Every structure is written in C-alpha cells, then in structure tokens.
Amino acid sequence: MAKNEFVKEIADIEENFPQWYTDVVVKTKLVDYGPVKGTMVIRPYGYAIWEHIQRELDRRFKEAGVENAYFPLLIPMSFMTKEAEHVEGFAPEVAVVTHAGGGKLEEPLVVRPTSETIIGHMYGKWVESWRDLPLRENQWCNVMRWEKTTRPFLRTSEFLWQEGHSVFASAEEAEEETLNMLALYREFAKTVLCMPVLTGRKTEKEKFAGAVATYGMEAMMHDGKSLQSGTTHYMGQNFAKAFGVQFTDKDGTLKYGYTMSYGVSTRLIGALIMTHGDQRGLVLPPPVAPVQVVIVPIAAKKEGVLEACNALKGRLQNAGVRVTLDDSDNSPGWKFNEWEMKGVPLRIELGPRDIEAGKLTVFRRDTCEKSEELLSDAETAVPNLLSQIGENLYAKAEKRMQERIRTVKSLEELLAGVEGGFVRAGWCGERACEDRVKEFAQATARVMDETHTESVCICCGKPAKHTVFFARAY
RNA sequence: CGAGGAGUAGCGCAGUUUGGUAGCGCGCUUGGUUCGGGACCAAGAGGUCGUGGGUUCAAAUCCCGUCUCCUCGACCA
Numbered sequence: 001m002a003k004n005e006f007v008k009e010i011a012d013i014e015e016n017f018p019q020w021y022t023d024v025v026v027k028t029k030l031v032d033y034g035p036v037k038g039t040m041v042i043r044p045y046g047y048a049i050w051e052h053i054q055r056e057l058d059r060r061f062k063e064a065g066v067e068n069a070y071f072p073l074l075i076p077m078s079f080m081t082k083e084a085e086h087v088e089g090f091a092p093e094v095a096v097v098t099h100a101g102g103g104k105l106e107e108p109l110v111v112r113p114t115s116e117t118i119i120g121h122m123y124g125k126w127v128e129s130w131r132d133l134p135l136r137e138n139q140w141c142n143v144m145r146w147e148k149t150t151r152p153f154l155r156t157s158e159f160l161w162q163e164g165h166s167v168f169a170s171a172e173e174a175e176e177e178t179l180n181m182l183a184l185y186r187e188f189a190k191t192v193l194c195m196p197v198l199t200g201r202k203t204e205k206e207k208f209a210g211a212v213a214t215y216g217m218e219a220m221m222h223d224g225k226s227l228q229s230g231t232t233h234y235m236g237q238n239f240a241k242a243f244g245v246q247f248t249d250k251d252g253t254l255k256y257g258y259t260m261s262y263g264v265s266t267r268l269i270g271a272l273i274m275t276h277g278d279q280r281g282l283v284l285p286p287p288v289a290p291v292q293v294v295i296v297p298i299a300a301k302k303e304g305v306l307e308a309c310n311a312l313k314g315r316l317q318n319a320g321v322r323v324t325l326d327d328s329d330n331s332p333g334w335k336f337n338e339w340e341m342k343g344v345p346l347r348i349e350l351g352p353r354d355i356e357a358g359k360l361t362v363f364r365r366d367t368c369e370k371s372e373e374l375l376s377d378a379e380t381a382v383p384n385l386l387s388q389i390g391e392n393l394y395a396k397a398e399k400r401m402q403e404r405i406r407t408v409k410s411l412e413e414l415l416a417g418v419e420g421g422f423v424r425a426g427w428c429g430e431r432a433c434e435d436r437v438k439e440f441a442q443a444t445a446r447v448m449d450e451t452h453t454e455s456v457c458i459c460c461g462k463p464a465k466h467t468v469f470f471a472r473a474y
Numbered sequence: 475c476g477a478g479g480a481g482u483a484g485c486g487c488a489g490u491u492u493g494g495u496a497g498c499g500c501g502c503u504u505g506g507u508u509c510g511g512g513a514c515c516a517a518g519a520g521g522u523c524g525u526g527g528g529u530u531c532a533a534a535u536c537c538c539g540u541c542u543c544c545u546c547g548a549c550c551a
Contacts, residue, residue: 009485009486018544018546019544019545022543027485035541035542036541036542092549093549113551143551145550145551147550148475148548148549148550149475149547149548149549149550151544154551155551159551161551228550228551229551230551231551264551266551267551296510297509299509299510300509301508301509302509329509330512331508331511331512331513332511332512333509333510333511333513334512335511335512336510336511336512337511337512338512349510351509351510352510354510361510442547473550474550
C-alpha cells in the first residue's frame with residue numbers, strides 16, 4: 001500500500017478536525033463504542049493513559065493531605081432536590097433506577113451525575129466538632145450524565161473521574177482550597193500532560209449548579225476551540241445547609257461548614273489528543289504514554305540483531321523507561337507508521353549498521369526527525385530525550401495558544417477571533433451581554449482573566465468589570 | 475432534541491435504482507522468500523447483509539418500527 005493511501009485512513013486534521021479525532025481514537029485502539037448510546041469501552045491503550053493520569057494526580061492529592069474514599073453509585077432521588085439550583089442543573093441529565101429486585105422501588109434512585117449530595121449527607125453525619133475539620137476526601141469513580149450528543153472521552157453518558165470534596169470551618173479556608181486545587185490542576189496539566197491552560201473564575205452563567213463560585217481550566221484544542229478540562233467549585237454554605245453539615249465551634253456555637261469540590265475526568269485524554277495530535281495521529285506526552293519508547297529491529301533475522309534489541313530493552317527498563325520491542329513480522333516501514341499513529345514519543349531503530357557502529361537511530365515523534373545516539377549512552381540519552389520531548393510539546397502548545405489569543409475591542413473582531421482561537425475582551429458583568437456574545441459569535445465566556453486589563457464592555461460599551469476569555473467550546 | 479448521512483467478513487467499500495446462488499481490496503491463518511519509511515509468492519479460513527415485524531414463490535434490495543454511529547446546530551466534566 002502506498003503511503004498516501006495510508007494517510008487517507010485518517011481524516012485531514014485541518015479540513016475536518018472532528019472526523020480526524022474520531023478516526024484517531026478508534027484506529028489507535030484507545031477506545032471503542034459500547035452497545036448503549038453514548039457509552040465507550042476504554043481499551044487497554046487508552047486505559048493505560050488514564051492510569052498514568054490517576055497515578056500522578058493521586059500522588060499530588062495525597063501530598064496535599066487529601067484521603068481517598070468511595071461513596072455509593074446510587075443516590076436517593078430526594079437528595080437531589082435538597083439544593084434548589086443543583087437539582088435544576090442536573091435533573092435533565094440524570095438516569096434513574098425505578099425497578100430492582102423484581103419490583104418497583106419505593107423511592108427512585110439516581111445514578112450519580114456527581115456526588116455533592118450523597119457526600120454532603122455523609123459529611124452531615126461525620127462532622128460534629130471544629131476538631132473534625134477540615135474534612136478532605138476524594139473518590140475515583142464513574143458518573144453518569146445522559147447527554148444528548150456524545151463523543152469518546154469528550155462527552156459520554158458514563159465517564160470516569162475523580163471528585164474531591166472538602167469541608168472547612170471558614171469561608172476563607174474553603175476558598176483557598178478551591179484556588180489551591182485549581183493551581184494543582186494547572187501544574188499537573190503542564191508537567192504531566194504537557195498542556196498549557198488558562199485558569200480563572202467562571203461567570204455566573206457558566207458556574208456549577210449550586211456553587212457560589214466556579215473556577216475552570218480551559219485548554220485550546222488544535223482547531224482553536226476551548227475544552228473545559230477541570231473545574232473547582234466553592235460552595236459556600238449552600239450544600240452544608242441543605243445537608244446539615246454543622247459543627248460546634250471553639251466558642252461553643254453551632255455553625256455550618258463551608259464546602260468545596262473539584263474534579264477532572266477522562267476528558268483529559270481527549271484534551272491531550274486534541275492538543276498535541278497531528279496528521280499522522282496521536283502524539284502522546286511522555287509522562288502518560290503507555291509506551292514511551294518502541295524498539296524496531298531492522299533485519300531482525302540477521303545474526304545478533306534481536307539479541308541486541310533485547311539487551312537494549314532490558315537496559316532501558318532498568319532505567320525506568322516504558323519500552324516495547326516490536327518483533328512482529330511486519331516490515332519496518334509498517335511498524336514506523338503504526339507506532340507513529342499510536343503516538344509513541346520515541347522510536348529506536350536498531351539494525352546491523354547501528355550495531356556495527358555502536359549507535360542507535362532515534363526518531364522523535366514531536367519533531368518527526370531522526371538522529372543518532374551512542375548505544376552505550378542509552379540509559380542517559382533516552383530519558384533525556386523523553387524529557388526534552390515533553391518540554392518541547394508544552395512549548396509548542398503554549399506558543400500556539402498565545403499566538404491564537406487576541407485582545408479585541410468590538411463584536412466583529414471577537415467573531416473573527418473565535419474562529420480558530422480565543423479572544424480577550426472587556427465585559428460589564430451583565431448576563432444580557434454574555435448572551436449577546438453567544439448569539440453573535442457562538443462563543444461563550446470560558447474564564448475571567450485575573451489580570452483584568454480592558455476598560456469597556458465588548459458588547460454594551462459600559463465600564464468593564466471583568467476581562468474575559470471568550471471562545472467556542474466543546 | 476432539530477437538519478443531514480451511514481450500518482453488508484476484523485477494517486474499508488461495491489451490490490439496493492430495476493427483488494432471483496454474498497462480492498472486491500486490505501487484514502487474518504499456513505508455508506517460503508524478505509526487512510533502514512506501510513514487501514512478495516502460493517494455498518486457505520471467514521458474512522443468518524444492525525435489529526424486529528410486514529409484502530412476496532423469493533428480500534441485502536420494497537414497506538413500517540426500532541437501535542447504534544458520524545457531521546452540523548440547540549444543552550453540558
């Protein structure tokens with residue numbers, strides 16, 4: 001098969017980005033469709049990425065003092081209605097269990113779309129004294145939201161995530177935790193996903209149902225659209241009051257706690273695919289790549305080649321590198337294309353010529369360039385290359401994002417700016433102007449810029465209260 | 475939920491207009507030759523045509539229902 005025929009198997013990344021995305025996630029075996037609408041099977045290659053995300057995040061949570069727990073999947077319907085805004089926000093997309101054990105249930109049970117209510121209920125039982133605070137727990141679990149349209153990783157009926165929930169004695173502590181977790185996410189996105197993000201507070205329109213304030217982490221995808229990649233929410237006393245999370249303070253008075261929550265999901269896998277991918281397929285950041293290095297033997301049946309490959313594999317494994325030796329019967333060219341599509345950060349070609357010269361040929365997925373290294377230096381050269389690749393992926397994505405953020409002064413400029421990028425614009429704070437932008441440019445307020453620089457509202461011309469990043473969003 | 479498109483072998487498709495024995499390429503299996511950017515030869519295996527009903531002597535093909543997927547809009551981690 002000719003090369004150009006192969007490339008046609010994946011839709012053009014510039015011309016048809018959505019199709020490129022679905023082609024890539026299915027062909028690289030990250031995911032397959034489940035038999036029920038909106039469900040996905042996360043296959044081993046995709047799940048391994050999730051495990052690396054989990055491992056890295058879980059370590060950070062534990063270092064911050066958060067403990068893991070697990071709360072039930074099923075939530076009594078009555079819990080959902082206790083917080084007025086929350087039920088209004090989630091009611092349209094919950095799945096409800098009405099029958100079990102061969103009969104109709106007394107009270108319908110909601111399959112959790114998020115766990116603020118059931119965790120609020122439990123925290124209400126557990127919190128009695130100021131000595132019980134802060135209470136900071138996290139769970140890794142699945143949730144279900146019956147969305148109208150779905151796409152693997154980006155929006156599915158069921159998805160995997162972590163949700164952290166904390167209670168504090170004071171508003172200040174809860175707000176601080178909300179910002180700290182946002183910062184944690186941001187650092188994680190940078191160092192593990194090699195993905196730059198914009199962080200900031202969400203507008204009232206965009207905030208979580210039941211929150212006082214929501215903060216978001218937004219990443220720019222290849223087509224310039226924004227993907228909400230993580231959120232943290234300050235709940236004030238809304239959920240504490242709904243679920244009776246009360247404690248006796250040092251002064252002997254009974255007070256409501258202040259709660260907050262935060263979450264990221266398997267959507268992050270979609271985010272890194274759409275941030276780093278190119279026409280050849282996936283480009284996986286080394287920290288989460290299931291296979292960091294693939295060794296492709298050249299002329300594998302020639303004497304000494306496979307032995308040399310196996311020896312190299314062992315040395316790299318001992319150096320802590322996730323390495324695979326592809327000794328299948330496919331031709332080298334086939335393997336090159338296959339592993340490039342699968343986004344493996346570094347490929348090593350090892351053949352008779354290399355072995356004789358004491359060298360190895362390396363191919364970097366981020367630059368698609370080949371170079372040579374000394375075979376004897378593999379343990380140091382390969383990890384160095386992997387970290388360089390990670391840094392380069394971040395730098396490329398950061399540069400791209402910055403180049404596509406425009407500060408605009410009119411709705412016309414805004415409209416032009418959101419076709420392929422983000423815009424920064426002044427906003428008076430009124431819902432009507434936010435709605436007008438949506439109608440005019442199909443763009444929404446992603447997050448507010450902490451460094452508020454604009455003086456007038458993009459829409460009504462009144463004094464701006466905030467500077468907002470607007471974008472079209474997934 | 476609205477508009478459009480699709481479902482036939484593991485993958486990509488033809489066949490449907492005009493009903494009549496299930497086809498092609500790739501992949502897969504076996505043997506052999508190959509190997510520095512998707513190699514080649516030979517022999518094989520593999521499909522109740524998404525699904526349920528209907529029309530008919532006969533349905534992949536016509537009719538009705540239903541499920542799933544894709545693209546674009548309205549709602550969302």
